[in-house]
Amino acid sequence: MKHIVVLLFSVWIANAQTQKEQLDLMPWPQNINVTEGTFALSKKFKVNITGNPNARIFIGATNFIRRLDNRTGLFLEQNFITKVSEIPDAELQINCTGSGKIEINQDESYELTITPNKITINAANDLGALHGLQTLLQLLQNNSTSYYFPNIKIIDSPRFTWRGLMIDAARHFQPVDVIKRNLDAMASMKMNVFHWHLADDQGWRIEVKKLPKLTDLGSNGNFYSQEQIKDVVKYASDRGIQVIPEIDVPGHASAILAAYPEIGSKVDNGIGSYVVQTNSGIYNSALDPTNPKTYIILAAIFDEVCPLFPSNYFHIGGDENNGKEWAANPKIQQFMKKNKLADKHDLQTYFNMKLIPMLKIHNKKLMGWEEIMTENMSKDAIIHAWRGTNEGVKPGESLIQAAKKGYNSVLSNGFYIDLMLNIETHYLNDPLSKNASLSLEEKARILGGEAAMWSELVTPLTIDSRIWPRTAAIAERLWSNESIRDMNSLRKRLKTISFRLEELGIMHIRNKEVILRNISNNQNTNAINDFSNVCEPLKNYKRNGGGKKYRMHSPLTLFADACTSDASDAFDFKLATSNYLENKNPENQMIVTNFLKKWIVMNTDLIALSVNAPLVHQFLPLSKSLSDCSAQILLIIDKKQTLDRDNINALLEQANVRSDADVELAVLNDIKKLLESSF
Amino acid sequence: MKHIVVLLFSVWIANAQTQKEQLDLMPWPQNINVTEGTFALSKKFKVNITGNPNARIFIGATNFIRRLDNRTGLFLEQNFITKVSEIPDAELQINCTGSGKIEINQDESYELTITPNKITINAANDLGALHGLQTLLQLLQNNSTSYYFPNIKIIDSPRFTWRGLMIDAARHFQPVDVIKRNLDAMASMKMNVFHWHLADDQGWRIEVKKLPKLTDLGSNGNFYSQEQIKDVVKYASDRGIQVIPEIDVPGHASAILAAYPEIGSKVDNGIGSYVVQTNSGIYNSALDPTNPKTYIILAAIFDEVCPLFPSNYFHIGGDENNGKEWAANPKIQQFMKKNKLADKHDLQTYFNMKLIPMLKIHNKKLMGWEEIMTENMSKDAIIHAWRGTNEGVKPGESLIQAAKKGYNSVLSNGFYIDLMLNIETHYLNDPLSKNASLSLEEKARILGGEAAMWSELVTPLTIDSRIWPRTAAIAERLWSNESIRDMNSLRKRLKTISFRLEELGIMHIRNKEVILRNISNNQNTNAINDFSNVCEPLKNYKRNGGGKKYRMHSPLTLFADACTSDASDAFDFKLATSNYLENKNPENQMIVTNFLKKWIVMNTDLIALSVNAPLVHQFLPLSKSLSDCSAQILLIIDKKQTLDRDNINALLEQANVRSDADVELAVLNDIKKLLESSF
The missing domain is CATH 3.30.379.10 (Chitobiase/beta-hexosaminidase domain 2-like)
Known part of the structure; x- marks a missing residue:
């Protein structure tokens, strides 16, 4: 039958x-x-x-x-x-x-x-x-x-011509196989620009044969050979993807200056005092724009690096130079006075303008983060908009400004996937919103956008789970019609897309299990997995506030590394809560209480597991807190108990304490609603 | 509390x-x-x-x-x-x-x-x-x-100095990252020789700059650049591992001859008729030892390949040349007559002896599969023993013969992990058994052994699960005292070792889940996983009998690819059965019946799954068969039914039919015992 x-x-x-x-x-x-x-x-x-x-x-x-x-x-x-x-x-x-x-x-x-x-x-x-x-x-x-x-x-056909992903290979080096599998995934999402961040304070990652010190002293042995670069560029081209290299100057320069301190801006050139950084954060180190040798070295770099990349664009970074070394160096101050350069912005423009002809020799136009958009910048340049609320400006404003001023521009504000925000934030972030008051010509200058995967807290083990499947939503924003904005449709489709990404070699699902097995010390991972599905890593760089907790060699094999934004059970629980509060019928009640009961059992299982798994202890308090809240809600639902405001606040406060595990409860808001449902 | x-x-x-x-x-x-x-x-x-x-x-x-x-x-x-x-x-x-x-x-x-x-x-x-x-x-x-x-x-300290793993990168190309993670795993097991099989009928896998046709026509684009080879050799050396390259000649030569047919042995040199093979099996193609150009090309290959490998040894293969092309070519026959070469063995010896001085120029001694051990072979050569019962000879006999004749020798017979035999076979396979009647000097010539991972049926997705954790048992055989042979201890320790191999990057556990998810079509994988834990891929090359079912581009993402030898539940069930048959107390009975009940539910779940997963149908008949047997045994245990011999035979026959999924029931023997337990 x-x-x-x-x-x-x-x-x-x-x-x-x-x-x-x-x-x-x-x-x-x-x-x-x-x-x-x-x-x-x-x-x-x-x-x-x-x-x-x-x-x-x-x-x-x-x-x-x-x-x-x-x-x-x-x-x-x-x-x-x-x-x-x-x-x-x-x-x-x-x-x-x-x-x-x-x-x-x-x-x-x-x-x-x-x-x-x-x-x-x-x-x-x-x-x-x-x-x-x-x-x-x-x-x-x-x-x-x-x-x-x-x-x-x-x-x-695509809505935008620039549908990019940036991978930062400087903070944590990402070997060629990591890059290749991500190129495959990009191609599957019809993305066509791979922006390769190759140098920063924490490492210089590309072989320059005439300047071997760059990698000898600036890479700790982790860099791409020129052959590897060519191999990746060919691999990308075979998949319809353009590769844009980024050498970030004049700031973010600790690694290049560890190799060539003589072009740094410290007084007495700071020879011996620049080191490859092992913390995150913004450093003072900057190239000296007043030193002719700076341009000799950069020209030698461009001579070798430019021919490796057939792209017409070369990204020179240009962001976050705080100007402190320039301000502290009397020679540089003198130069500025003599050349009528009013401030660090003027000096950086002076520097950028020197690079334009140097790149032009190699048929490259300049691309840079939005700070490069100063008065005299060539209109050939692409402006890469990245700043927003965190930086005290209107999100993505420079994108619009650039288009109005006649620059082609690309949006990354709102696409910073390392912020660990939920997918909705990125999906609904339109480079060209209906409200933008731009002429057709100006609109055409908005080329598209780029997801930005900064790698302070990602290793080859975890990078896939930070990029995917969220970047698929960004890819859709950049390809599809602007009217395609339904979150339910996105979530439904993403389940299949996420699964198929592993067919392409992406490891976001399988590597999560590897981390969970390590945390469990090879015991059953069901309880940890359940908990990971309601926890999310701290957002907005809170996990590594000030760049102090995690250094580049710190372990990234922890519970927060197994968790992802968009915790999978949190959305279902939100739905369940909302349905239940709207209609407390038995069916809706059962769905909610099943979650709550699961979390109580889970907490017991985690305690049992912790007897032989030290790493579990980091998140036991948070799990206990969820379990306590769940027990109280069950009592409320069964009408066996009501809580006063103080009790509820105490419970919620407990659940909202910063966890040693660097995660937060993604279900907290709905827990709150349920706790308050008896009022 | x-x-x-x-x-x-x-x-x-x-x-x-x-x-x-x-x-x-x-x-x-x-x-x-x-x-x-x-x-x-x-x-x-x-x-x-x-x-x-x-x-x-x-x-x-x-x-x-x-x-x-x-x-x-x-x-x-x-x-x-x-x-x-x-x-x-x-x-x-x-x-x-x-x-x-x-x-x-x-x-x-x-x-x-x-x-x-x-x-x-x-x-x-x-x-x-x-x-x-x-x-x-x-x-x-x-x-x-x-x-x-x-x-x-x-x-x-180690018992043997040669503790190797061979990986065949010819049949299925294995990219650098696959090789590197396996080198890490080898090092963790204190293995010190990586034997890299770089050329065979199905592909030429190493760049030779002066002979670009080798890779242009012989590799389908899948080969190692010389820089990649150097990178791997350095990586291995950093881990204490010697790399021995193998270029298999004069047989297994389809790929080299697809590039240079003029040195083949076909009449009229068979120009245009040699092709890179896409099936497994043994081919007739062989280099022509009578053609001076053969040695010119080989010399050009050695000139570039030898310097890439600092090892003192170079593996020239030398196996399985069937001599058919030589026999069919009158010019070659004439040459043999003129040079008093009685048969194909003499001609192959003639060929091998020409290679010795060519390799000596590069400070390399010759290593080859046991067929190279002919009368005049230099005593500098290492004999690689591989043949056994399948080839109609006493297993590993050539190892002993070689030692007696004065050759250093290495054992791979008994270490062919592609046969998919159970771990015990390999673990108890001692290169130097106590019974070997060898002098101390002769014993010293037995250098050790090598696990052999032929890759007709393995891809980068599955190779780790074929090599590991079984090769750890081989590593122990080669390192530890010969008295260390306790299977229970091995099994217990292997659970942790297997888990820790993933810490090193080995993907045998995580990639199994990827395959199961694909088979399930992204449904729950519990039932498939349960079944995979009692099934083993067909052994002794039965999966690909005659090399006909699977071509090099056939899918290896199937149920058999998720299964491994040493199916994890089979051993536990064997123990449970044995305990129960010895003492039918309630506890022992419960352990057995829990397995049986699980398999009945599993079969029902698989049927449900199959509604939306075509790949599940391949193993449904086998699962049904296990479920039927389990139901009968439960009736027998409950004393509700006894079966006659005919019924039992019918059930067992059904469970022993060759499955479309290319797997066999690893619990069949114990099922049989339980079915017969009512007699």
Whole structure:
């Protein structure tokens, strides 16, 4: 009987027309038209490519076939795809009119059509075709026994041309395999700019053959060789991604100055007194813009670094130079007076303007954080907007200012994923809100945005869980229509997207389990896992206030590292609480009380676990607090007890104490509502 | 009250003397003396190095500190260790008399002493000191709230000088990060030889700049650059590991001949007819030993490859050349007649002897699979014994023969971990059994052994679960005293070792979960996981009989890839069955029936899961079979039913049918015993 039900169910699935809303597509395409019928996938399925594409489509199509096969286990017959028109009667036809260039403002559009016997991707070039393949992989459906694509027509293109991710490889070095798997994930989300932060106070990360001291003295042995850089740039290009290197100057310069103190701004050049920093935070160290040798060394760096990156842009950083070393050095002060440079901003502009022609030799235009936008800055430069409320300015204001002044600009304010904020903050952060009073021309200068993964608190073990799946929401903001803003739809689709990211090699789910096993000391991880699903790492840099608690070699294998923003049970509990408070029917009550009971048992389990797991003790007080609150709420719900305001406040205060584990209870607000529900 | 119990318990733990048997050391040291007392680990803990070591000890000691810190979360203060005598009063003193060389027959001994306030590692050189650090990491204990080392004295040294792991990077390419994490794991098990199989019918995997066609036509783009090779060799050397490259000739030559068909043995040189193979199995392709150009090309290869590897040995393969192309080529036959070469063995010897001086130019001695041991082979060569029952010879016989004839020899027969045999097979496989009738001199020629990871059926996703934790047992066989053979002790210690391997980056546990999630189609994986713990992949190459089912691009993301040999529940069930059949008391009965009930529920869950997970269907029949058997046994145990022989046979036959999922029931034998228990 059971089998008959199963059978009927699958027949029903196969015959029903797929609804648009069922599809877990991300970023959501511009135009979707689902029709009746399906394309059944079989092991005979093959791909053919026509047109005049760049060879990257062969790699992309081969990777597509392998992902499809690994997912379905169909033993697809096709191996490497190496040229056009290999299999003219293949079921999937990819036609690329021309060859895509890895530059901004390329035509990345595609049209994907699925009929019962044929799938077609038409694109102006291979870049659009690669996007079409990613969409096709997301369209795969299954019933009980087989896989199929729904019949559909999708016409799609990006809203913004700049859809980036920055990875800071300076604070914590990120080896090539980490970068590559993140490039794969970016490509799956149709992102096209990888901004590689390669130098900062905590390390110089790129080989410069003529200046070996940079890595000998500035990297602790952790840097990319030029061959590795080329390998990554090629890997990115094969996936339609442009790589923008960043060498942050004149501030954030401790590592370069540990190697070449003679170009530093300290009095007497501070030889011997610059060191590679091991704490976070902002340092005083800055290059000396008045020293000709500074430009000789930078020119030598550009000579080697620029040719490694085919991009037309070079990011020179330019942020957070506090000017203290400049102010304290009489020679520099004298130079400023002589050259009529009123303040540190003028001096930095002087410095930046010297770099423009140096980069132009290598056909590079300058890009920099918003501080570079001073009066005389060339209009060729891209302004990278990052500051906001934390820095005492209107969030992203410089983006608008830059566009008005005639600069191309890119938004990262609101996309700082290291702040550990919830996904909604990033998803609803539109670089070009409806209210922006900009002319069409000015609007066109807003190129897009970039998620920024600063790495003070992330290692190769945890970086994936900080970037993903949240960056998929940012990718959607930058690709999809501005009207696509439904949080429920986003959350629903993200469950599948998050799962599929591991298919690409992203390790956010699997590595969480590694950390939990370590914390549990190889005991059962269920209770810790339950707790991790209601805790979130402290936000807004509170975890490492002032950069003092964590140094670059501190352990990042702790409970806070297993937790993520958007704690998975917190959202469900919020919903449960809201439903219950609206309607206290038995069903709604049960959902809430199941959570509460679970947390009481969890706390008992954690205590038992802690007998043989020292690391568990860090979060026991917080777990006890949640358990105590849960017990009280159960009493309230059962009408066995009511609490006065003082009791409630005491409980909540306890639950809100800064935890040694550097996490906070993501359910606290709803706990509060329930505790207060008896009033 | 609960807290007091916890507290008392931890005090008790801290004061009790650790028993030798409690320690999860592997490989088990030669001499251990545990005494009362402990060394308490605190964040002040530091390391100091004295003596005249190679710089690798600084890297090893820094890695040691970081692993200790990541495990304990203590925020240890010490960062990079870069020179001797940095912190004279450090708690851990490492003294290396001299500098170790990456060669065989080095002094790898160490003495580790732990007292309440001091830990000392004394070693002849850094190689022994590195081993001492690995032992120290394994000694870390904890109570409820803190970490400590037991007071102990260990004197340790290896039984064999050659403790190797071979990884085949030809069949499935294994990127640098895969190799590096396995080198870390090897070092943790005190292994010291990494044998890198770099060329075979399915791919040529190393850049040769003067012969670009090797990788252009022979690698499908998957190969190591020379810089990557150097990077890996350095990484290995930093961990005390020698790297031996293997270029397999004259057989296994399809890839090299796809690039240079003109040195193949086909009539008319078979230009255009050699291709990189995509199936497993043995191919006819062989270099032409009678063609002078063969040696010109090999010399060009050696010129570039040899300098990349500082090792004194070069592995030329030499196995499984079937001689068919030689037999079919009249020119080659003519050459043999003219040179009085009686058969293919003589011709291969002729070929091998030509290679000896070519390698000698580069200060390399030859190593090869046992087929190279022919009459005139130089006594400098190392014979690599691999054949056994499968090949119709006495297992490892060539090892003994080689030693008697005056060759150094290394054993891999019995260490073929790709056969998917259970750990006992490998653990009890002694290169030098007590019964071997060899002189002391002959015994000394048996250098040790090598685990062999052939990669026809392993990808970067699964390779770790094929190598580990089983290779730890092989490492113990090669390091520890021959009397260390207790399977119960091995199994107990392996649980911790397996867990700690993930600390090093090995992914055998986490990647299993990735595969299970894919099979479940992102549903709950508990039932699949339960079933995977009683199933093992088909053994002895049965999974890919004749090399026909799986091609190099076939999916290896299936149920069999999630399963491992030594299925974790199978051993526990075996024990439960044995106890129950010996004494049918209620307790023993409950343990058995809990398993049986679990498998019945599991089968129901799998059926439910399969409604939305096509890949589950592959193993549903086998799961049903286990469930049917379990139901019958429950009836028998409850004395509600007895079965006749025919019924039992029918059930067992059903459970023994070759599964589409390429796995077998590891509990079948015990199921049989229980079914027959009513007789």
